[in-house]
Amino acid sequence: MQSSAAPKDSGAGPGPDPDHPRTPLEPSTEPRTPSEPSTEPRTPSEPSTDPHTPFELSTDTLHPSLTDPVLSSMNLLNEVAHRFPDAISFAPGRPCEDFFAAEDIHRHLRTFCRYLTEERGLTTAQVDRTLCQYGPTNGIIQELVARNLAADEGMDVDPATVVMTVGFQEALFLVLRALRTDERDVLLAVEPAYVGLTGAARLLDLPVRPVAGTAATGVDLDDLVAQVRRARAAGLRPRACYLVPDFANPSGAGIGLDDRHRLLALADEHDILLLEDNPYGLFHGHRERLPTLKALDRARRVIYLGSFAKTVLPGARVGYAVADQPVRDSATGRTAPLAAHLSKIKSMLTVNTSPIAQAVVGGKLIEHGYDLADANxxxxxxxxxxxxxxxxxxxxxxxxxxxxxxxxxxxxxxxxxxxxxxxxxxxxxxxxxxxxxxxxxxxxxxxxxxxxxxxxxxxxxxxxxxxxxxxxxxxxxxxxxxxxxxxxxxxxxxxxxxxxx
Amino acid sequence: MQSSAAPKDSGAGPGPDPDHPRTPLEPSTEPRTPSEPSTEPRTPSEPSTDPHTPFELSTDTLHPSLTDPVLSSMNLLNEVAHRFPDAISFAPGRPCEDFFAAEDIHRHLRTFCRYLTEERGLTTAQVDRTLCQYGPTNGIIQELVARNLAADEGMDVDPATVVMTVGFQEALFLVLRALRTDERDVLLAVEPAYVGLTGAARLLDLPVRPVAGTAATGVDLDDLVAQVRRARAAGLRPRACYLVPDFANPSGAGIGLDDRHRLLALADEHDILLLEDNPYGLFHGHRERLPTLKALDRARRVIYLGSFAKTVLPGARVGYAVADQPVRDSATGRTAPLAAHLSKIKSMLTVNTSPIAQAVVGGKLIEHGYDLADANxxxxxxxxxxxxxxxxxxxxxxxxxxxxxxxxxxxxxxxxxxxxxxxxxxxxxxxxxxxxxxxxxxxxxxxxxxxxxxxxxxxxxxxxxxxxxxxxxxxxxxxxxxxxxxxxxxxxxxxxxxxxx
Known part of the structure; x- marks a missing residue:
């Protein structure tokens, strides 16, 4: 927690809260906003109606996640970084800042508007409306994202199965909300696991059961099967396993091609979904890239969670889910892709992702011919x-x-x-x-x-x-x-x- | 649901999903993205590992909210609008489009960057980082929002009690998540109620109990008290009552000054919070404006949920919560404002609100001397x-x-x-x-x-x-x-x- 003497102004400085890089330490030296407000609320200008028992809430009457160390760990780490701004920091997983500038935002926006006019045939009024007005829940750049996934990942994705989200984190939350039906549902996650996964599950009272990760192969497949069996034996429903097959946060580990195929077969055999989080795949060092799980997925067992935070701009806060699993409506018998259901949840969570932010990402995609591997x-x-x-x-x-x-x-x-x-x-x-x-x-x-x-x-x-x-x-x-x-x-x-x- | 013949491209046209205006009908005539993907998922390029039982999900195994009519009503209404693009529409509550243009976005961004440089003393690199990098969970414009609330509402708000959010909707969700501890918690809401309220509560399995609204006075205070008592008698915990005191959506009703004072007294007497949603207050027609509940709140009973969708730009998707209630940590005895807890939830939901989107709003606030009443x-x-x-x-x-x-x-x-x-x-x-x-x-x-x-x-x-x-x-x-x-x-x-x- 910040002391009340901490600077209160919020206009200055980038913040400490990363998405995927996921460590919140802040190396900047300028004074900046505390990520948490002062611990001493100001005295109200007039006393409460009963001065002897002033109104206050207690953590006992708030959701239990709020006293969970997971939800505080980011702030705790931020606070250390804030107090030692001159320290050399190996902490934040944020992308390198040399590769973006505020001026780029203007160029990306203009590129996207030109695309709307020239390729989509929109009038100026329609372009204005597209950027400034409310937008469709699912987003306005799914078609461009599909082109990007084709270019970068060799994936053939129907734009109708894509939901644009406020970063990867919202995409994850939408999926967990859909899958968590009642207290019997559990999630598996390769450990060590990103705190954003653990935290999102905590918000939904969804238990996370760890699957052993290994530095060499990323995930212990025997342990995965053992955890699925153990959960079922306990009367629980393991719905999905979360993993980062490429250069995982925090372990850096990767999953080999054979194990990717085995994972998909196991998911089908044991009837679970795989939640593939892939923020670092394009940063593959000097080796060849492996295909994503989703690119290898023939049985629609993989929900792909994408992020543009590392490859376009963290400040746009744009991510997405590819959710092509057919969902049968038990009342009507009709099917719709899971993406349609995620969209319903999103409409009640954030309504839609800022079309301005999507336009920034769309502009960059267009400028680079949808090839972010090349752009990066x-x-x-x-x-x-x-x-x-x-x-x-x-x-x-x-x-x-x-x-x-x-x-x-x-x-x-x-x-x-x-x-x-x-x-x-x-x-x-x-x-x-x-x-x-x-x-x-x-x-x-x-x-x-x-x-x-x-x-x-x-x-x-x-x-x-x-x-x-x-x-x-x-x-x-x-x-x-x-x-x-x-x-x-x-x-x-x-x-x-x-x-x- | 859209037929599979519906246009799939997503770059074109504004979307149908409003925030506060909250009716999703779409008057535009250009082809646009269906808000829901095709009902017929494409055949996978290869069969499932077991072609006789292809993998699919069922609504029976997804969260019950997904079959709740509330979550589908927006899409249903969108769909009608989509099929009759030439109809005259009294449906959408979106703000008038004559008052904004894509070019404004560029000006607002430049204004905000100038403010960072000139008023906050940031270097170019720091400005770039502020807009492009991850930002603080709570936001980067809370100080400007506090100035706006002082100018427009006469409210004296500590920026440390403000959390910037992805529109009003996320602010609402954060508050409901914090307040919903277990199955004994219930929410009260003046009916007829905005579907975004009902939908957000549904995502959290939080029952909403209606309080009678009246066209003349907005809320039936006797019924409010009766509902609180009834809930308590049933062993439940009514945590808060949601209301829109100024020109409510959908009723248009307003609450008079005397009733505002009575509401605050009743909230204190019956120990509930008031969730004040105020998207339309500045559009007060030809009469004098009344003070907001929050401006009258001396006992910190009001959580104020703000939106810039109607007064700045819907496409920025920026809202906020003012949550100055002290929360005592039952383990340590220390207090922190509720805003600090909402921030923890937000860090696991959307990490932070796009600083680019916040900068657009900040720029407009600065350009108008923080006075959105005048700007509008x-x-x-x-x-x-x-x-x-x-x-x-x-x-x-x-x-x-x-x-x-x-x-x-x-x-x-x-x-x-x-x-x-x-x-x-x-x-x-x-x-x-x-x-x-x-x-x-x-x-x-x-x-x-x-x-x-x-x-x-x-x-x-x-x-x-x-x-x-x-x-x-x-x-x-x-x-x-x-x-x-x-x-x-x-x-x-x-x-x-x-x-x-």
Missing amino acids: ARARERYARNLDQVLDGLARRFRSRAGAPHTVGIEWNTPTGGFFVVLTVPFTVDDDLLEHSARRYGVLWTPMCHFYSGAGGDRQLRLSVSLVTEDEIEEGLDRLAALVAERCSRPGDRPAARSTR | ARARERYARNLDQVLDGLARRFRSRAGAPHTVGIEWNTPTGGFFVVLTVPFTVDDDLLEHSARRYGVLWTPMCHFYSGAGGDRQLRLSVSLVTEDEIEEGLDRLAALVAERCSRPGDRPAARSTR
């Missing part, structure tokens, strides 16, 4: 270079020349793309250590324990490579190494026989 | 003139010179502002009659029955005055009069002794 070539190179530099930097600092670790218990994975690397250390990693790291060493990162529902990740931290410069990486890793050295020299924290991975 | 002077005149013309037109068509109705059972209310008039007729008004009206007479309106949870409004229709021209009003009322004459001449529908209002 420079960004991809940047992230790949940063990832290599972080991995090399870890090796130089934590491995002997023979390749063995200097210190027992120090390990890290080697993702081939995306934004994230997970470092395992031989001491406890928690919010207190983050505070210490920020205060004493001026370096920020994300404790992995935030991504586990139970125990897990307590000796791990996530390093994000997307927002740091070359110099910051070297200096930041030096600072991190100093923190590690300090902790490893403390008797109580010295690596024991216990394996930390 | 021409719009207010237009709506007031239209309202007068509709009321006069009804009188000319349905009253004798002596002022008595031509036909028993034809009545209408006389709102002093806002967008809506309710016409009562001596025959059943339903979706079938709307279809008949569109096909035979080329005039659209909204059946009032959609705004009632049980019986109610079955002989009433809503006329919206915001989007029609002078000529359309005369021609449209002629067509409506022809429909009324036809129905009144049918033996079965002839007015009986039964009073219809």
